[in-house]
Amino acid sequence: MNIPTYEDMLAAHERIKPIIRRTPVRTSDYLNDLTGCNLLFKCENMQEPGAFKVRGACNAVFGLDEAQAVKGVATHSSGNHASCLSYAAMKRGIPCNVVMPKTAPQAKKDTVRRYGGVITECEPSTTSREATFAEIQAATGGDFVHPYNDPRVIAGQGTCSKEFMEQTDGLDVVMAPIGGGGMVSGTCLTLSTLAPETQIIAAEPEQADDAYRSFKEGHIIADDAPKTIADGLLVPLKERTWHFVSKYVSDILTASEEEIIEAMKLTWKHLRVVMEPSSAVPLATLLKNKERFAGKRVGIIITGGNVDLDKLPWTKGV
Template sequence: MRIPTYDDVLVAHERVAPYIHRTPVLTSRFIDEMAGASLFFKCENLQKAGAFKVRGASNAVFGLSEEMAKKGVATHSSGNHALSLSYAAGRRGIPCHVVMPRTAPQAKKDAVIGYGGTITECEPSTTSREAVFAEVEARTGADFVHPYNDPRVIAGQATCSRELIEQVEGLDAVIAPIGGGGMVSGTCLTISNVAPETRVYAAEPEQADDAYRSFKAGHIIADDAPNTVADGLKVPLKDLTWHFVSNHVTDILTVSEQEIIDAMRLIWARLKIVMEPSSAVPLAAILKNRDVFAGQRVGVIITGGNVDLDKLPWLK
């Protein structure tokens, strides 16, 4: 599989600009004091379709030839990539076929349908997801846009950190949540080219820590069906994202379920924004590892805000 370059990022940013927001960066003096660092929150929860994944999805959809686009696009996703691809396909007027776990948040399923996507449900495991998807792909002939292990998607996700570097000068580090590694790979791609002195960290739930274990072992270790409140971070690394993680990430930091929930609630309370549990993992990691980030300027990518409001994790 081809490894995307920074030239791909520049092309992607121009291609997707009409279909995405240039999301704002928020700060909080209260949270800075808690962290002992200056934090700059890149708010992709305010992105079109509610997540950063619309960047990669739009790059893939609008990069298709007219002939390829006729059969539409297809993917498997627990939520944000599914609804982002449905959004992009809808904007281009082509079909979108999505395989989603039956346990995916209803808010995300509703969004897929609202954007015109067609859902086929699977069991909540990587094995089931890939098996059901193979059937859908064979039946439709649609172009497979992988949620993260796709050079078009990674180049699109890299546009987020490109904006962040333009919005905030002199960042010592950037931290993003890691599941399959699409956002982290895009971050590595941009940072290594335009701000090589800036370190890239990834943050992961302890209960879905396959990227952390892969990073320490030096090869991909994949869990089939981890269980965590951070529903967007349950998928394993693949060869393309592993390339970026293994070559450019400084460290992967893990946090407990309670630390994720506490960080999520803190952001809701102090930044006054709606963001999902997966997005809270980086702040949880910063608060847990104050010594790592002490006194530094840190970019924190808030990846999405598609939350089931009837099932907020701090409600008993």
């Protein structure tokens, strides 16, 4: 199994610097008072495609040799990876085919198409997603850029934590949402070398808690079709992400649907940034466990901001 290294992350950062944004770090006095700690938010929702996944996607796309690039890239994704891979492919001028569940937010489908990605829809389950993708890849010959179980993607995601540490005076804890574990793995990859004293805590919805259960049981547990408002966290861990999660993550905390929505509302109102439900999960779990973080400097990665403004969760209920 090819596991990316710290040197791979550094090489990825040099490769993608001209394409991605060095996103800002934001704070809120209100949220600091509410939580009893010093919160610093790394705003990956402000990337051009609206999510951190542009880092791994660009690293994969711009690392292809010319012979493979002509055939393009292909993937399956609930939304943000599809958008970001389409964006990276557009920047390089190569084709991109993506398989997306029928239930993916329309805003994310629209973004994929805006960047030139060709969508094939599937049923909202891991089984359907992977079966449909196999057909598309066989037909197109595109290089498979897995949303998270890919060393190029993990190395690219690790560049976020590198920037985060450069933009702050050190952090006691870094928190990120976890689905398949790409961002968390990249965070582990970087911080285990750059800041090994910093705790890494992952956050997950209670209704899609397979990473939490995997962490507690000591082996990968995969749910086929979980349902949660945090649509970016529906996929299970894979062997490469499990390598990092099992080795470097301090804990995985969970939050209910209601707690996720409340945290999302708080950040929209007081941090004044647009974030999607998946990105609100870390704050939701922190609010639930405030005593654990009291007085600490806590970095939270806002992973994405692609939302359907006609279907905001607090206007529809859970």
